[in-house]
Amino acid sequence: MPTEGLLKQTQSWLRTHGITISKTLGQHFLINEQVLARTLDYADLNPTDTILEIGAGIGTLTRALANHVRHVYAIEKDSVLFDALQKEFEGITNITLIRGDAVKVEWPATNKLVANLPFGISSPVLFKFLSSEIQTALLMLQREFAERLTASAGSKTYGRLTVMATYTATSEILEYVAPNCFHPPPEVTSALVRIRRCVEPAFTVMDYSLFTRLVVVLFNQRRKKIRTPLTALLREMELKPNTIEEIKCQIPWLDHRAEELNPEELAEIANIIYQVKPD
Ligand code: SAM
Numbered sequence: 001m002p003t004e005g006l007l008k009q010t011q012s013w014l015r016t017h018g019i020t021i022s023k024t025l026g027q028h029f030l031i032n033e034q035v036l037a038r039t040l041d042y043a044d045l046n047p048t049d050t051i052l053e054i055g056a057g058i059g060t061l062t063r064a065l066a067n068h069v070r071h072v073y074a075i076e077k078d079s080v081l082f083d084a085l086q087k088e089f090e091g092i093t094n095i096t097l098i099r100g101d102a103v104k105v106e107w108p109a110t111n112k113l114v115a116n117l118p119f120g121i122s123s124p125v126l127f128k129f130l131s132s133e134i135q136t137a138l139l140m141l142q143r144e145f146a147e148r149l150t151a152s153a154g155s156k157t158y159g160r161l162t163v164m165a166t167y168t169a170t171s172e173i174l175e176y177v178a179p180n181c182f183h184p185p186p187e188v189t190s191a192l193v194r195i196r197r198c199v200e201p202a203f204t205v206m207d208y209s210l211f212t213r214l215v216v217v218l219f220n221q222r223r224k225k226i227r228t229p230l231t232a233l234l235r236e237m238e239l240k241p242n243t244i245e246e247i248k249c250q251i252p253w254l255d256h257r258a259e260e261l262n263p264e265e266l267a268e269i270a271n272i273i274y275q276v277k278p279d
């Protein structure tokens with residue numbers, strides 16, 4: 001259920017600042033106080049935390065976070081919202097607003113990422129997080145994206161995203177969030193997801209770019225036995241026919257589909273290619 005108070009506050013804030021909601025920027029503001037409170041709980045905040053928030057919006061989450069932690073850096077792309085927020089937060093010393101596109105701007109050093117993300121940038125933000133120094137992320141994501149992220153091998157939602165994220169992180173869906181918890185409501189259900197970066201990668205990958213390329217190629221034809229797309233990739237790599245055969249001889253899963261292979265098995269295929277191919 002939306003919370004009347006937060007909905008009214010949001011509408012009044014938007015009116016006062018003359019803000020027109022932008023669909024393209026994925027503006028769906030959180031108006032449910034219970035979800036807001038649970039977001040703070042899940043984030044397991046402590047006074048020494050520095051937080052990166054992406055998409056400050058009208059500052060509901062930003063302000064709530066700032067009450068519990070040392071510092072909040074909040075990135076906002078919408079210039080009109082940004083200017084209004086900057087006035088609003090004048091004098092609050094533990095909030096720094098950053099104007100710009102979170103995918104492009106350099107992220108400040110923080111130890112947690114907390115965001116009610118605009119759905120359009122979920123994938124680049126996730127990969128930027130995975131290659132950053134930030135240890136944990138608590139993200140509001142589109143349900144379908146969250147389920148792809150946390151899927152297990154063999155399931156319908158298992159894919160490239162699951163494999164690449166599993167390499168360096170563990171992800172869990174904490175709860176689903178109904179559209180009426182936002183103003184305006186999005187067309188889809190959301191999910192709050194916690195992602196923890198692993199101290200060490202979950203399995204060995206000898207050549208990351210080869211692994212990425214293999215995963216892309218195999219999942220582009222996820223329902224085909226991997227023999228065909230794999231052979232096409234090896235030819236594209238300009239390997240000699242006898243090298244291609246040598247590689248294929250070492251792979252026990254040629255008659256499996258990509259969606260049936262777990263991330264470790266996919267990494268092993270990439271490692272076999274890496275070890276057999278000439279430098
Ligand atoms: N945090 C607020 C809340 O929970 O109510 C707003 C969340 S709203 C789903 C997403 C916010 O991200 C919007 O304010 C939107 O303008 C902003 N945004 C969209 N694309 C962005 C980008 N590339 N970089 C930074 N902010 C972006």
